[in-house]
Amino acid sequence: MARRALCIGINDYPGTDSDLSGCVNDAHDWGAMLQARGFTVSTLLDAQATRAAMHGAIETLVAAARSGDTVVLTYSGHGTWVEDEDGDEPDGRDEGLCPYDIGTAGPLLDDDLRALFDRRAAGVRLVLIADSCHSGSVHRGDDSALDAGGPRPRFMPPEVWMKAADLPQAPRASALTLIGGMRxxxxxxxxxxxxxxxFSWDTSFGGRPNGAFTFYALKTLREQKPGNYEQWHAAIRKYLPSTRLPQEPQIAGTRTVRKMPIFT
Structure with a gap:
């Protein structure tokens, strides 16, 4: 049974004022952890992570997998949205990942991901880890490790990369919904x-930039050694949300999958 992973991290968004700091570190950190667990890891970082390259790498990851294999996709970068054109979104929005060349190529939409994921062979296990997106209420958790200064949200509004005449008219702020296409x-x-x-927040810890979710996910995995995904999620929730990091980590999957050993 093969184990393969693709880790994407994008800090640099040319032509915008939306550069981030922790996404490349996130990708390296996820990759190092997965390699230590026996995964063959590929990365796409900054200028490597064009829309075409992201689409092609995900396609390759999925196509190579056979029944019994585990594939992991991690993404750290901005999320964005466009107006839904095919009527499959109740909120009128298609959400997407922001590639390095979003200004010319546009986002990689949830519809695109759904089509890619649907090509998997039966019996392939997919784990998707997304450290990007959107805002909510303030709660209190332990964010004492967070460096001074303000964290930055990993959300790129459409007006940053889209021409004014093409801006969508959806009435609400967007979110990044990646569950489409997952079984x-x-x-x-x-x-x-x-x-x-x-929002998911881009910040730093001990002078080193990271995504808050990635930092605490890897910290709890390393220090608390949770036995399954449900325990891991619960451990992360001891840190997030917090006063300065108002984000509530989510887990989606069947009860059976949530109780499976991590990355098996």
Missing amino acids: RAGGDLLLAGCRDEE
Whole structure:
């Protein structure tokens, strides 16, 4: 049974004022952890992570998998949205990942991800880890490790990369919904940095930039050694949300999958 992973991290968004700081570190950190657990890891960082390259790498990751294999996709970068054109979104929005060349190529939408994920062979287990998006209410958790200064949300409003004449008219602020295309009845699992209507935050710890969700996810995995995904999610929730990091990490998957050993 093969184990393969693709870790994407994008700090640099040319032509915008929306550069981030912790996403490349996130990708390296996820990759190092997965390699230590026996995964073959590929990365796409900054200028490597064009829309075409992201689409092609995810396609390759999915196509190579056979029944019994586990594939992991991690994404750290901005999320965004466009107006839904095919009527499959109740909120009138298609959410997407922001590639390095979003200004010319546009986002990689949830519809695109759904089409890619649907090509998997039966029996392939998919774990998707998303550290990007949106804002909500303030709660209190332990954020004492967070450096001084303000964290930055990992959300890129459409007006940053889209021409004014093309701006969508959806009435609400967007969120990044990546669960489309994941098999709820199979071995799929989603770990996301926040609720649908919230931001995930880009910040730093001990002088080193990271996504808050990535930092605490890896910290708890390393220090507390949770036995399954449900325990891991509960451990992360001891840190998030907090007063300065108002994001509520999410887990999606069947009860059976949530209780499976991590990355098996």
